[in-house]
Amino acid sequence: MNPGDTILSIQDLHVEFPINIGTVRAVQGVSLELKMGEVMGLVGESGCGKSTLGFSILRLLRPPGRISGGKILYRDRDIAAMDRRELLALRGSKIAMIFQDPLTSLNPLYSIGDHFVETLKTHEKGLGRKDALVLAERMLESLGIAKDRLHEYPHQMSGGMRQRIMIGLALIMNPDLLIADEPTTALDVIVEAQFLDLLNDLKNRFNLTIILITHNLGNVAQLADRITVMYGGAIAEVAPAGSLFHDPLHPYTRGLLASIPNIRLDQPKLMTMPGSPPDLVDPPAGCVFHPRCPHTMDICRKERPPIAARNGHLVNCWLYKERP
Amino acid sequence: MNYSMARGLARPIRFFAGMGRKYGVEWWILCVGALIIIAILAMAFFSPFIAPFDPYRQDAGPQLAAPGGPYLMGTDNLQRDVWSRIVFGSQTILRVSVLAAVISSFFGILLGLISGYAGGAVDRSLSLVMDAVYVFPGLILAIALAAMFGPGVLNITFAVAVIYIPTYFRLVRGQTLAIKQELYVEAARAIGAGSFTILGKYIFPNVIATTVVVFTLNVADAIMIEAALTYLGLGLPPSIVDWGMDLAMGKKYLPSGVWWLVTFPGMMISLLALGFTMLGEGLAEILNPRLLER
Amino acid sequence: MRNLVRYIISRTLMTIPMVLILLTIIFVVLRLMPGDPVSAMLGGHAPEKVIEQKREQLGLNRPMYIQYADYIWKVCHLDLGESMVLQQEVTEAISDKLPATIELTTFGMLITLVLGIFLGAYAADKRRTMRDSAIRLYGIVVYCIPVYWLGLMLQLVFGIWLDWFPIAGRTGARIFPSDFENTGFYLIDTLLMRDWTAFGDVLLHLVLPAFTLGLTLSGIFVRLTRANMLDVLKADYILAAESRGIGHGTIVYRHALKNAFIPILTMMGLQVALLMAGAILTETTFSWPGMGRLLLERIYLRDYPTIQGVIIVFALMVAFISLLVDIIYAIVDPRIRY
Secondary structure, eight states: OOTTSEEEEEEEEEEEEEETTEEEEEEEEEEEEEETTOEEEEEOSTTSSHHHHHHHHTTOOOTTOEEEEEEEEETTEEGGGOOHHHHHHHBTTTEEEEOSOTTTSSOTTSOHHHHHHHHHHHHOTTOOHHHHHHHHHHHHHHTTOOGGGGGSOGGGSOHHHHHHHHHHHHHTTOOSEEEEESTTTTSOHHHHHHHHHHHHHHHHHHTOEEEEEOSOHHHHHHHOSEEEEEETTEEEEEEEHHHHHHSOOSHHHHHHHHTSOOSOTTOOOOOOOSSOOOOSSSOOSSSTTGGGOTTOOHHHHHSOOOEEEETTEEEEOGGGOOOO | OHHHHHHHHHHHHHHHHHHHHHHTHHHHHHHHHHHHHHHHHHHHHTHHHHOSSOTTOTTSSSTTOOSBTTBTTOBOTTSOBHHHHHHHHHHHHHHHHHHHHHHHHHHHHHHHHHHHHHOHHHHHHHHHHHHHHHHSOHHHHHHHHHHHHOSOHHHHHHHHHHHHHHHHHHHHHHHHHHHHTSHHHHHHHHTTOOHHHIIIIIIHHHHHHHHHHHHHHHHHHHHHHHHHHHHTTOSSOTTSOOHHHHHHHHHTTGGGTOOHHHHHHHHHHHHHHHHHHHHHHHHHHHHOHHHHTO | OHHHHHHHHHHHHHHHHHHHHHHHHHHIIIIISSSOHHHHHTTTOSOHHHHHHHHHHHTTTSOHHHHHHHHHHHHHTTOOOBOSSSSSBHHHHHHHHHHHHHHHHHHHHHHHHHHHHHHHHHHHHTTTSHHHHHHHHHHHHHHHSOHHHHHHHHIIIIIIISOOSOOSSSSOTTOOGGGTOSSSOHHHHHHHTTOHHHHHHHHHHHHHHHHHHHHHHHHHHHHHHHHHHHHHHTSHHHHHHHHTTOOHHHIIIIIIHHHHHHHHHHHHHHHHHHHHHHHHHHHHHTTOOSHHHHHHHHHHHTOHHHHHHHHHHHHHHHHHHHHHHHHHHHHHOTTOOO
16 A cells, blocks of 8 residues: 555444433534554534544544444445454554553553563464563664563553653554554653654554544644544535635634634734534534524525535535535 | 212322323323322221231230231231231331431421531531441441430431431431522512522422422331331330341241241331332422433 | 652551551441440340340450450450450361362462453454454343352353362361361362362362352453453554564463553452452352351351451451452562562
């Protein structure tokens, strides 16, 4: 497979959580293409479905959450239709994931070495413990951690170090796709910057394709090649990173960018968006964003907008639909 | 006529079904528990009307007759009717276990409030003693007390009551300590409320809600301890009808295949304990919504 | 490692006040309560002179604080006095019966742990299914069945109706404990002697009492394990392990159970009280010649020093086991700071 080929293709994905008062439609008809070697930023406010989308790629949704429709094609194999064995073989070895809180993502009763050995032996049945530890040592060293720390327990390490170990665990099987779910939220600003550098470095060293899920637009600006903006369980806009910041098309993207505090003094006034995120048990008819949109038209209240391509962006909005 | 009756019934039915939807399984657990308790309470209150024979009458039927005919649960070695003894025995066990729980909750709550509120040396020494009693096997303590007191309904009640005081004490003390720190209590103190006002008006009502659950579970436990003491031959004179004593008596005839003398009293003890446990479990889940998240 | 040793020493020292308080409670209950032990012992009809003589013999006519000091002093030297009805040191009577109780409680606890922890973990894994509800119901019901009645029912079904297991004692009629008795733990003794018939017989006799005790306590452990497992299964590291492709069984029964076990372990100290209460009742049901039987026999005989001695030994066992649990806890959990 060459750079530029499609590694992951999500097609019309639906995810729902049946709860006692109804069904939460967390992801509603999302389609997304990921090219080999790119970093895709996935942004949006909390509850927009970005994390759910990330979790559903590895089918890690907690019950009662489930994929209710659509396909997730990884190298042309549909993850949504895989059986347990295929899925387990995929998790951690082809597609890996790192999580929000490095402090709680490691089992407190397992030493760092145990974590690595377990992961390695799960995917390579014949591997002995000694060989596994050698591989783990090499990985730690490449992440700038002394190899004798392999015998230590998670509580003996700092937050940044645990985050790096999480990454090491994710990359030990040489996966080609990494899903990072809010990986910097729990870190302080300095460690966060170092971590993003590390991620960038690892991307080149391991030939990774990365999905970076975050609500921090600063993070994606630094790292992402393309950015997907989600709102209310659907995609609002997909665009190359630079272009999205300079020329946002979707009214929601504009609102989102206007609400970021800026260091430049000429910023007129910090904008806030009126209204609140949609109720996903009973989402608004038509475009989910219409109750908060400054440009609402009649059709927005009635029909879901189609995807329109404009200036290299994909945008889900009636404003850009060329009318016949 | 029928219509208005149906309307009269509709409301309670709606209430029960509504609670069932709101709280799920926990509500039904609570209802079943309450039902068992009510049935056995009725048995105790109306014993003379329910029991076909005098529980002490020694010529109620043949010796060791198997269940059947006029003897629902058979007869014992002294020709007494087992079912009648079960019916009257419910009075003893209910009286002892509920009274014991009342006594221990009274002292436990009182000491817990004092200890938690006063703090300092009082708190430290009380806690030390209570913790020691708490870890010590309650049954052994009750055995020692019952042996020292000698047989008697009040004696056994006290013996059972003593061992549960620490349960209430620990609970109430902890809560008192927590509530004492709350802003609204600080505020009350600031505007000049005295210790009694604070204890009575702010701390006690908070404490009582959780003790209700503990009380029900405690009664369940006390039932089993009461029956255990009398099963061991301690606590009650033989002139009183009691499930635990009947169980001990029936034990002698078990090897010859007489199953009804042990089966029925034991079943009743379990059922009564189960009733209170289910009530307590249901209450705990409903009063503490955090548990419902599971 | 040195830290651990220091922790064990300091934790052991901390048991001393607890033991002292327990001893004091026993003293208070047995001596200060209304009712004089001697007249209680002699049945209340003995002549004044005999009572006075007994009191003197037991040292009960001395001031209370001297009695108390004497009592503590003697316990510290493991001197529990002499039986009033038999020519026998109390410690001797106890060391004769203690192994039987330990054998019973050990096996009871093993059955409880295996049953309770496995069922609890399984229920948590299958939460909100019929199987989960069934296991939860089992937990509640089993908790409400008095151990003595369960014993009688097991005797009835498996001892009398099916005739699979003996229902009384530690050995059958044709087995003589004096042939192999050594440590007092019959299973170990018969193994040491390689006396397989006796070993089988002893094991058969242990089955019903141990299951009685184990089943009764398993209810609590089912509930404890299930609740803790539910908490642990929500933890981030469980999700992280899943994302690495670790199998479901490994996650539930290794990652989660290991973590859930720590709070269960801390609770185990408190369950010891129930274990001992259960043992006393089970011993009575199964005529098991242990500490519980000894206590009750001597209560009927009003053998005051032996009663006191047995209760003291129970108290010491409680203190010892809670100490042991804390030490195991410190060894198992790497996070604990001493």
